[in-house]
Amino acid sequence: MGKYAIGEFEEIVMLTVAVLYDNAYGITIKEEIENRLDRTVSVGAMRTALKRLEKKGFLRSAFGEATAVRGGKRKRFYKVTPYGKHALEQVMETRQRLWKAIPSIAFDFKKT
Amino acid sequence: MTTPSPIVPPQLPLRFLRWFCDPDLLEDVEGDLNELYQRRMSVNPTKARRLYYRDVMLLFRPGIIRNVTFSFTNPSDMLQHHLLTALRHALRYKGYTLLNLLGLIVGITASILLLLWIRDEVSMDQFHTKSDRIYQVWRNMYQSSGEVITTQAIPQPLAFVLDNEYPEIEAVTVLSWSMPLLFRHEEEFSYESGRFASPEFFRIFSFPILLGNPETVLQNPQGVLISESLALKYFGTHWRTEVLDQTFQIDDTQTFAVTGVFQDPGIHSSLQFDWLLPADYFIQQNEWMESWHNGGFNIYFTLRQDADIAAVQSKVTHEINEHTNFAADERLYLQKFAENYLYSTFENGIPTEGRLQYVKILSMVALFILLIACVNYMNLATARAGKRSKEIGLRKTLGAAKRSLSLQFFTESFLLAFLSVIAALLAAKLALPFFNHITGKSLTLDLFHPHVWMGMAGITILTGFLAGSYPALLIPSFPVVNALKGTIKHSEASQLFRNGLVIFQFALSMLLIIGTLVISQQIYYILHKHLGLDKENLIYVDLSGELSRQADSYKTQLQQIPEVKQVTFTSGNPLDYHRSTGSADWQGKDPNESVEINVLNVDTDFFETMGVELLQGRAFSEFMTTDTSHYIINEVTADLIGFDDPIGQDFSIWGNQGKIIGMVRNFHMSSLYEPFEPLVLRYDPRSTSVAFIRTQHNVQAALQGVEKITKKMNPAYPFQYNFLDQTYENTYRNEIALGTLVKIFAAVSMFIACLGLLGLSSYAADQRSKEISVRKVHGAHVLQLMMMLCRKYALLLGIAFVIAAPTAYYCTQQWLDNFVFRIHPDPALFLLAGVMAFLIGMLTISFKSYQAANVNPVQKLRNE
Numbered sequence: 018m019g020k021y022a023i024g025e026f027e028e029i030v031m032l033t034v035a036v037l038y039d040n041a042y043g044i045t046i047k048e049e050i051e052n053r054l055d056r057t058v059s060v061g062a063m064r065t066a067l068k069r070l071e072k073k074g075f076l077r078s079a080f081g082e083a084t085a086v087r088g089g090k091r092k093r094f095y096k097v098t099p100y101g102k103h104a105l106e107q108v109m110e111t112r113q114r115l116w117k118a119i120p121s122i123a124f125d126f127k128k129t
Numbered sequence: 130m131t132t133p134s135p136i137v138p139p140q141l142p143l144r145f146l147r148w149f150c151d152p153d154l155l156e157d158v159e160g161d162l163n164e165l166y167q168r169r170m171s172v173n174p175t176k177a178r179r180l181y182y183r184d185v186m187l188l189f190r191p192g193i194i195r196n197v198t199f200s201f202t203n204p205s206d207m208l209q210h211h212l213l214t215a216l217r218h219a220l221r222y223k224g225y226t227l228l229n230l231l232g233l234i235v236g237i238t239a240s241i242l243l244l245l246w247i248r249d250e251v252s253m254d255q256f257h258t259k260s261d262r263i264y265q266v267w268r269n270m271y272q273s274s275g276e277v278i279t280t281q282a283i284p285q286p287l288a289f290v291l292d293n294e295y296p297e298i299e300a301v302t303v304l305s306w307s308m309p310l311l312f313r314h315e316e317e318f319s320y321e322s323g324r325f326a327s328p329e330f331f332r333i334f335s336f337p338i339l340l341g342n343p344e345t346v347l348q349n350p351q352g353v354l355i356s357e358s359l360a361l362k363y364f365g366t367h368w369r370t371e372v373l374d375q376t377f378q379i380d381d382t383q384t385f386a387v388t389g390v391f392q393d394p395g396i397h398s399s400l401q402f403d404w405l406l407p408a409d410y411f412i413q414q415n416e417w418m419e420s421w422h423n424g425g426f427n428i429y430f431t432l433r434q435d436a437d438i439a440a441v442q443s444k445v446t447h448e449i450n451e452h453t454n455f456a457a458d459e460r461l462y463l464q465k466f467a468e469n470y471l472y473s474t475f476e477n478g479i480p481t482e483g484r485l486q487y488v489k490i491l492s493m494v495a496l497f498i499l500l501i502a503c504v505n506y507m508n509l510a511t512a513r514a515g516k517r518s519k520e521i522g523l524r525k526t527l528g529a530a531k532r533s534l535s536l537q538f539f540t541e542s543f544l545l546a547f548l549s550v551i552a553a554l555l556a557a558k559l560a561l562p563f564f565n566h567i568t569g570k571s572l573t574l575d576l577f578h579p580h581v582w583m584g585m586a587g588i589t590i591l592t593g594f595l596a597g598s599y600p601a602l603l604i605p606s607f608p609v610v611n612a613l614k615g616t617i618k619h620s621e622a623s624q625l626f627r628n629g630l631v632i633f634q635f636a637l638s639m640l641l642i643i644g645t646l647v648i649s650q651q652i653y654y655i656l657h658k659h660l661g662l663d664k665e666n667l668i669y670v671d672l673s674g675e676l677s678r679q680a681d682s683y684k685t686q687l688q689q690i691p692e693v694k695q696v697t698f699t700s701g702n703p704l705d706y707h708r709s710t711g712s713a714d715w716q717g718k719d720p721n722e723s724v725e726i727n728v729l730n731v732d733t734d735f736f737e738t739m740g741v742e743l744l745q746g747r748a749f750s751e752f753m754t755t756d757t758s759h760y761i762i763n764e765v766t767a768d769l770i771g772f773d774d775p776i777g778q779d780f781s782i783w784g785n786q787g788k789i790i791g792m793v794r795n796f797h798m799s800s801l802y803e804p805f806e807p808l809v810l811r812y813d814p815r816s817t818s819v820a821f822i823r824t825q826h827n828v829q830a831a832l833q834g835v836e837k838i839t840k841k842m843n844p845a846y847p848f849q850y851n852f853l854d855q856t857y858e859n860t861y862r863n864e865i866a867l868g869t870l871v872k873i874f875a876a877v878s879m880f881i882a883c884l885g886l887l888g889l890s891s892y893a894a895d896q897r898s899k900e901i902s903v904r905k906v907h908g909a910h911v912l913q914l915m916m917m918l919c920r921k922y923a924l925l926l927g928i929a930f931v932i933a934a935p936t937a938y939y940c941t942q943q944w945l946d947n948f949v950f951r952i953h954p955d956p957a958l959f960l961l962a963g964v965m966a967f968l969i970g971m972l973t974i975s976f977k978s979y980q981a982a983n984v985n986p987v988q989k990l991r992n993e
Contacts, residue, residue, distance in 0.1 A: 043161035060165070061187035064158060068192055080157075086167050088138075090160030 019056045021104035023075075029054065030066045030077055031105055040090040043067075048119065067095065075101030138166045139178055142185035150188070151195045158188065163327045198323060207533065209828070211540035218517075218541070225513060225888065229506050233549035234556060234883045237588060238500025239877045241557040242564050243495035244584065245572045246870075249397030250488050253470040254399050257335040259431050262299075263466040264361035264427040264438065266291075268449065269317075269478035271458040273722040274769075276804075279475035280707075282306075282424030283461075287328070287448055291428070297436035302329040303408050307401060311673070311846060313378040314363045318582070319847050321359060325411040325426070333431050334396070340373060341389020349409055352388035353377055354405040381674065381845065388525070389726055399470045421452040422711075429466060438463060457711050457723035474802070474947070482878045486944070487867055493802040494874050497637045499592065501878050504630045505885035506542065508597035511627060512581040512892045513672040521604060522612030527691075534605035540625035542597025546589045551863060554585060569862060599626070628925055633890065635929035635966060636936070637786035641875035642935035643962040647954050648868045651945060654952045655861055661796025663740030666834060667714055667821045667853035673697065675843040680814065686838045692824055692831035700730035704758050705741065706798045713809065714781045715770045720990070726766060726807045727798060728782060732814040738823050746776040746791030756812045758787035764795045765908045782809060800860060801950040821853070879966065883973045886922065890974040894981030896919060902986035914982035926970050930963040 025030070032040040033049045047058050050095075070076045081092040097105070143159070145713040150158060162184055164838065169177035219226040257263060266287065270278040287302065292301045305325040331338065338346065339357060346354050355377075360368040364375065368390070376384050385406065394401050412418050418425040432438055442463050464472070464480055474483035482489075495820040514521075524534060558574050565572055573583060603623055670676075678681050680698060687696045700709060709725040735741065736748045744764070749756045760780050767775045780789045795805040823833035832850070839848050858865070894901070901914055908939045936960065945951045 021728075029284035043157060044164050059187045060158070060161060061182045061190055061193065064154065064188060065190060065192040068154065083160075086164055088163040090156050090163060091838035092160060 021107050022073075023104055023108055027066050027070055027075075028105070028108060031070060031097055031101055032088065034076060035102075035105075037109070039094075041095045046095070051085045070101070071095075074098060075104055130479045138163055138181055142182050146185050146188065149194050151193060151558060154193060158193070158266055160185045176496035177654075184233065185259060207536070208540065211537045212544060214537065215541040215544050219545070222513070222516075224891075225509060228884050228888045229509055229545060230549055230552070232505040232881045233545060233592065234552045235877055236498050236881050237549050237553035238504075238556040238560065239874055240495045240588065241553055241584075242560060243491050243874070244497075245557075245561075245574060246564075246568060246570065247488055247492055247495070248571055249572055250381075250471070250484065252397055253935070254396055254397065254467045257333075257467070257824075259335070260467040261465075262434065263333055264430055264432060264463045265466045265469060266430075266445070267462040267464055267475070268424060269475075270723075270725060271460055273719070273724055275624075277475075277478040278725055279383065279462075280424055280476055281427045283426065283428045284421045284423060284449060285418045285425040285462075286421055286453075288426075288428050288507075290350065290448060290452075291430055291445070295441060297433055297441050299431040299433050300329045300332045301327075301428065301430040304330065304341040304400070304717040305329045305408065305411060305426050310380050310404075312359075312363075312404070313373065313381070316674065317363060318845070320849060321403045323402040323406065324400075325408040326405045330405065333429055335402070336394060337392040339390045339392055340369065343389075346389040347847040349386075350407050350410060351383075351385055352407065353379070353385035354389045354391055355387060355388055356393045356403045357390055359386075359403050384412075388818035421449060422456065440816055444506050446770045484863070487863065489715050489945075490867070491870065494641065494871065494878075498874060498878050498881065499588075500595070501637055501881050501885075503592055503595040504634050505800060505888070505954075507599040508627055508630050508885055509888040509892070510538070510542070510596075510600040511603055511623065512889055514600065514607075517604075518607060518612040521607055522609055522614075524611045525612065531605040535601040538967070539593065539597045540599035542600070543589065543593035546593035546596060549592070550585050550589045554581075554781050567873075568866050574696070587953075604895045628921075630930045631886070631922070631925045632932065634885060635970065636933040637927055638875070638878045638882045639930055639933035639962060639966045640937045641871065641878050642966055643959055644941060645868070645872045646958050646962055647941040647945070647952075648864075648871055649876060649938075649957070650952050650954065651948070652861065652864055652868045653901065654950075655801055658801070658950065660704060660857075661741065661794050664704065664854045664857055666824045666828060667694050667739075668824060668828075668832060669702065669853060670820045670822070670835065670850050672818050672820055673843065674845075674846045675711055676820070676839065677818070679819070679842065683820070683838070683842055687820070687822060687835065690838070692827050692834060694823040694825040695734055696823070697734040698732050698814055699735060699821060699822050700728075700817050701740075701819060701984065702856065703729060704797060704798045704851070704853065705860065707935060710782055712781075713784050714784075716779050718770070722908060724769060724807065726782075727990045728809050728811060730813040730816045732817065733812070735810070741796060742794040744792050744794055745774075746789070748791060756790070757914075758785055759790045759812065760787055761790055761791040761810040763793050763805070763808040763810075765805050766809060767792050769807055780809075782811070782864075797950075799981065802947050804949045808954060815902045879897050879969060883969060886970055886973045887977060890918065890922065891981075894977050898981060898984070898989045901981055902984070902989040905982075906990070911979070911982045915975055918972060918978035918981065922974050923967075923971065923973070926967050930967065934959045934963065 029050060033053070034047050035057050037045055037049055043060070043063070046058065047063050047089060050058050050063075051057070051128065067076065067078075071078055077098050078093050078095045081094050083089050083091045146159065146162070147155065162181065165184070166177055166181050169180055254260065265281065266283050268280050270280070272278060288301050288303050290373060291298050303326070307322050307324055309320040309322045311318060326347060328345075330347055331343040338354075341354065346352065355363075355372075360372050364372045372387050372390060375387050377387070378384050391405070391585075400587050412425075417423050432441065445461050445463065449462055453459075460478070462478060468480070471485040471488065472480040472483050474481050521534065524537075554574075554576060557578065560811050561572060561574055623986065672680060672683075684696050687693055706727055706729060708729075709727045711723055711725050713724060714728045731749070733749045733751045736743055741763075746761070749759070749761065760782070762770075762775060762780075770778070770780070772778050775789050775792060778789050780787060793810070798806050798808065822831070822835060835850065897918070901918075904917075915993075938954075941954060
């Protein structure tokens with residue numbers, strides 16, 4: 018997908034981070050994906066995706082406050098960077114161009 | 130920090146997570162997991178735990194796992210520093226360093242020598258390029274008694290059958306036993322040992338040929354191949370240009386031309402020969418070889434690459450039986466040639482360990498000694514850790530991590546190991562000639578060979594790691610405050626462990642000492658057992674050339690030498706005699722029974738000269754002309770034929786009917802690994818080939834007399850003689866070498882263990898010096914103090930003995946079981962070994978204890 022190498026799962030993670038806006042950290046992202054997309058996400062898979070995305074510069078993160086429920090550990094909140102937004106738009110545009118290019122007859126299954 | 134949550138997640142996976150997780154990620158990952166766990170706990174606690182485990186396992190993946198680079202701030206500087214302190218420390222405590230180094234050097238030297246020996250043993254016969262496909266045929270003769278006699282003498286026709294009827298077999302060769310033949314080239318002559326071989330020999334074995342065409346060299350029926358050293362001997366250094374087509378007269382009968390020269394088989398070949406002649410020539414001369422009923426040459430073959438040896442084995446098993454109409458039960462067994470050497474002993478027709486046992490024993494010894502040396506180091510290093518507690522405490526206060534401290538101790542142990550290995554290499558190099566002398570090998574140690582370097586690196590790492598592991602684990606875990614105060618109390622566990630190590634060391638040493646005693650007793654037994662004949666002061670000479678033609682005259686002349694007591698001519702050396710027949714017959718013999726009976730041809734002087742005791746009947750007499758068809762048997766044969774009184778019974782061999790006129794006491798005709806064998810003596814002076822000469826008074830004079838007469842009568846042949854007792858001793862060379870080796874290495878292990886004990890006891894005495902002084906001031910006697918210091922070690926040595934004795938009993942029984950004729954070691958022997966080790970140990974300890982107890986108490990108490 019062009020110069021932005023984003024996998025399907027990574028795209029979902031980024032979009033979810035954007036959806037959650039102010040409250041995007043490990044657990045919420047995981048639960049949001051599970052609720053919206055009806056699929057289970059392991060902590061491990063999500064963690065690696067987040068780390069990779071941050072390394073690519075699509076996400077940035079900052080520590081929040083520690084809470085008792087987290088055993089005194091701080092949350093790490095994620096935000097989509099402008100670069101990340103650009104990448105997401107690029108992916109969407111590519112998709113749309115492809116959709117538009119499909120001749121209507123291709124999806125007309127009644128005739129065959 | 131907020132207060133920790135009341136609900137704590139499972140610790141084990143958490144610790145695992147903390148260990149592997151990238152520190153950058155750890156905080157929020159752990160937080161996430163914790164939060165998840167809290168939520169899940171409110172739903173289903175067991176499931177929450179399970180999921181926690183699962184999540185942690187799933188997190189163990191690249192991207193989450195921390196980078197595995199060592200994050201020393203400056204590894205090379207640290208290492209330099211560690212080396213420096215190690216060196217300083219070593220130089221500061223010279224005595225202690227010396228003890229450690231000495232132990233390690235001696236231990237490693239011993240291990241290097243043993244490793245060389247083992248490598249040499251294991252590489253025997255492995256140099257043939259097809260060695261994984263070369264097989265030898267063995268013949269198992271099942272006796273009616275249930276015994277199985279195994280031989281490599283195979284009926285000659287089998288070679289043709291294997292060659293023609295077995296598609297699985299690539300090539301077959303026949304090879305004779307090693308025999309000395311008289312080689313004569315112009316003026317020079319001497320006996321040379323070699324073998325007859327068929328042309329395929331060089332297709333199977335990879336003995337390098339230096340001159341001549343390997344395809345054709347053995348095909349020329351008038352050709353002989355000689356070894357490089359033989360070529361050098363007869364044709365000088367320029368043999369390469371001169372040797373081809375030169376002729377040898379062999380055994381004074383036929384002339385052979387040299388068709389090629391092969392490289393000497395070398396020390397890694399179990400097949401030894403200085404010449405090869407075409408097998409066909411020998412077979413033509415000896416027609417009996419062509420029968421299925423007679424054993425002949427050895428047979429070797431190569432299997433095709435894709436063939437299955439099991440199939441060939443099942444097909445070949447009954448080849449002899451089928452071709453001889455089951456005249457006797459003889460089955461064939463195939464064994465990989467390369468395994469012959471280590472699995473050389475056959476038991477019930479199946480190869481057993483044989484030499485492999487020696488390889489195993491000595492491997493264990495090598496390992497034991499190395500272990501004992503490493504244990505020394507461990508013990509001394511941990512015991513003396515107290516001395517260094519301030520250093521360790523200070524390092525810790527300044528922020529040294531445990532890992533860095535461990536590394537320091539490993540650096541020390543590796544440094545010492547490295548130095549010891551270098552010193553040991555040199556020591557081994559120096560000791561090698563002596564070691565070769567004992568083992569009868571020609572081992573070499575090339576200091577610059579890559580294998581040696583690899584081996585040495587291996588030993589360094591092994592020793593460094595073994596020796597350093599315990600101190601490196603234990604010492605860094607001392608509590609900082611105690612360490613700084615210098616009040617390190619060794620924990621119960623660490624003291625127990627150290628005591629355990631001492632016990633372990635001494636148990637191993639005692640094991641070796643007991644082994645030594647048992648082995649040397651058995652060897653003494655072998656060499657001094659009465660064999661049924663008197664083997665001392667007996668010279669024997671082969672009856673070759675004129676000697677055989679003028680046997681009577683030779684005998685008379687020999688008897689006239691004043692130093693010669695008696696002379697007898699026989700058909701072979703009775704102590705190593707394997708010429709048997711299955712044709713013996715007697716009244717009442719079960720026709721289906723097959724028995725191999727040895728047949729020895731003798732003259733009338735046999736019994737007196739050899740000291741063989743006649744139990745019943747009478748000896749052969751030259752005045753009774755019929756005696757040539759009569760027989761004298763031994764006790765085993767008497768049991769076999771089963772008459773209450775065998776004297777006067779009919780007996781026949783090869784169809785020659787006669788009577789049994791006497792019975793002799795059993796004497797050993799093969800090694801003490803084997804039981805007595807049945808024997809029949811025939812009076813047939815014409816068919817003898819060896820002269821046995823019993824000397825008296827001056828052996829040298831007798832020998833000179835024999836030489837003079839022999840050379841005069843038989844000038845065309847070189848004079849060769851042997852002493853019977855020496856020949857006998859030579860057959861037990863391996864056992865004697867094993868005995869010497871184990872003896873030396875038992876001493877070495879004892880020495881190293883004592884070094885360790887010396888170190889430990891001096892340290893203990895040192896630590897308790899104040900206590901000793903106070904006791905002394907209060908009137909304690911030197912002896913009492915010594916007792917106090919020695920008591921603990923006495924107990925340890927006692928325990929070591931309790932462990933070592935039964936183990937040693939078991940091990941030595943295993944070895945002794947190989948022998949049919951063996952000693953049954955006395956329990957006192959074990960006690961003796963224990964007491965010896967105990968005394969040596971106690972002497973070592975009391976040496977230091979005495980010094981400690983004898984010190985003037987003022988000196989120790991003054992500086993409080």
